[in-house]
Amino acid sequence: MHNRVMLLRRWLFADQLGPHFLDDPNQPVLLIESKGVFRRRAFHRQKAHLVLSALRHRAAELGDQAVHHRVETYRAGLTQLGESVDVCHPTSRRARDLVRSLPEVRMLPPRGFITSPEDFVGWADERRGTLRLEEFYRYARRRHGVLMDQGGPLGGRWNLDADNRQPPPSGAARLDVPPPPAIQEDEIDEAVRRDLDRWAGEGIRFVGRDGPRRFPATRAEAVARLEHFVAHRLPMFGPYEDAMLAADPLMAHSALSSSFNLGLLDPMAAVRAVEQAHRSGAAPLASAEGFIRQLLGWRDYVWHLYWYFDAGYRATNRLAARRSLPAWFADLDADAVGARCLADVLAGVRDRGWVHHIPRLMVLGNYGLQRGWRPSDLVDWFHRCFVDGYEWVMTANVVGMSQFADLGRITTKPYAAGGAYLNRMSDYCGGCRYDPRRRLGDEACPYTAGYWAFLAGSRERLHGNVRMNRALRQLDRLEDLPQVVAQEKERGSRAP
Template structure:
């Protein structure tokens, strides 16, 4: 097991000699290869802060707090070792006001700086806060590029200007051509298809077994104790003594290489599969490292692309993974910046139900939800189908308030930062934007979950029953959802045969389904 990073508070100060420029590094801007660091200058002081403003704006998973603080401390040590001047405000530092603006005021005065620089934040609230701070400042303030994404903030908005639907597939093809990824001559897609999603929907039969967990191990017991002593609230299992996430660029690169070597060949066909026997399956587990910028998406795409040409992985697996990075990740970021701040308030179906208490414990008799939520509480991670078609599916069918769902997703997942999580939750998962992002609500009855997982085996509820106390709640909720929202959804061409089936359904059968759904929604905590 690797040793913990040093207690940064014991070395948080840098020399108080005056400097011209103060440069702010946020907790999700941990790229040691940023051009800022290409030159060492005594005239520049970097600042990093562990602050309650960032830990407390939503209730976070314990592992998320530990990971961000530990990764920040790792980068701080690297920058100091390289010769950069850096002032680190630890969470328990006596000088730490716990406010971004107040800390900046104090530090700018301390180092007598005449310039302030920061990299473009990825979250709207921080972007607005730093813009307002800069506007009110009497010194020269500049925002620099984070040098991370394939696209500018406004690129998707420009591409989709004048269109009601922002189709990801159109954006993805644009990105493939622009960046010359998986293309043959005349910008034709390799293999003759742009998208191999239909080849990537197999359930996992139990073989091949998931590869070993190659992630590093850290002991962050001391850091976790510091976080607790600071009074920061959290939920989920900290696992501080055996912490298993890459916390610097070298570890993140090792994790990426291990994924390509051991898991990528099977990623494609089983990327949508779910199993109570395996929480990792063939997923890369690099999303945290990527979203805090220890890795660049370009190098991830290049390495995965190279695996195809080396004959190591098949085209459906490679294309499916690249689509997530080059397509979906950049696409949701474009939607976020085009639609904020109003996007966060969308509630197309006017859903207002509170989250059931078992969202915080995993203690429900529904085995699929118990497995997915318990896994999330234990590991701060669930893959996209667990998030979308188990947890999100239930939330939408049950009518949970989408802003509450959004805050839960933002808090529980180690890779969740608002720019990527909010469009995924409110748009893709909850259809709260009315279909700007998703072309239809992504909901299902029990049959889909049973097809893609082993969750239904041994469940308290019967996947085949639609009414009665032992019937799977998804079944009645599914039909009731469409019946309740016929005025909003019946004209959607992508919904298929749902409404013709509803109209042919015996009235007594439909009423029994709706009565069962009403009963379920009235006692969500008891499921």
């Protein structure tokens, strides 16, 4: 007779919902819905809906295999259960500290990522200084054998980013790609919406607008969207991944970040599916490489940096950005904004809880960088307002990349740009009240003026950054720079 190993009940957090978080398909499960989580922060209404819908759909799928508690706190749920459990390493320090404080809970290594913590730490410790995505990405490609050919990168180049920076097609309002499979709400979604309405009446605050669920809450929905993306949208993803069109917020992006971050999809399985699409001739290498770089590279990279850097990294602020987020931005009041790009992107956050990575970086983050908003406030805002937002996702993304608050610990230059960039990579400037060529006066583009004012205010801190030398030298050629700086100072926190 074979001795069967008795598996502990697996506690699944709401971002650990896929089958790869279980050791056995029949393993007993604990799901805890903590109402207290939503009291601590004002989350986007659609984010709250998606998380609760995903958790409840998973409970319905598992049936009697799962115990599902709806309680005020995680501790209360564990007390009601009254048995020992194990759990995969949580994705936040707060949750990890909670798990460590519970004697009845055994913590396992993390899942849902590709490179192991041990491998990342070994790689990072050897650098003894700056940690660059490109170096990690090449390490991960070798380590996991992705897009490799006889020990080198498939096609002869590691990074095809230069091929993936095309502006949107001239005159096009939308990309010519089929939309992803539609999401069909069900009775679980209806119950979630009723509960959130009741919670709002009890004083739990949300931001953003309610709306139909737009993102997968089940593994079946997520897999259907991944398969559709690989078959129909991936070829166009690469060339236009940095482009923006006002009438096409999705472009050719997969919009699967929330599905990966809820744990519905295994990232390595997605990497292999995209790799196979290229090897079979269904997708160009530049598109496959661009998507894989985001998943195998950037997503794993920011996850590991969250743990590798100490908790104080979130408060890093070496550009001395001290301004609070203005109310119009914090409350997603897009109607108060006259600048077409910022108004449209902020409305996208308000109405969908999602915009793709270039509006996040070059419209929202760029504006905050120019205005000197506190990076830690922006980390919290992105965490709360995006359906795919988590502390581990946003810390390095905002502090290190978007706001350059660590002065180059992970990136080589600030992602600051004026209106010329937005005019080249989008259709926003047509019909806008502001002129991207102007930096002074009533028609001055707030991004163009803000760019030069930011450089003027950060000159000493950016001195010595070789990638900024040319831009900093241009400051001395701007005869109207004092007026531009005064203009932007007077603008203050007003909506542009």
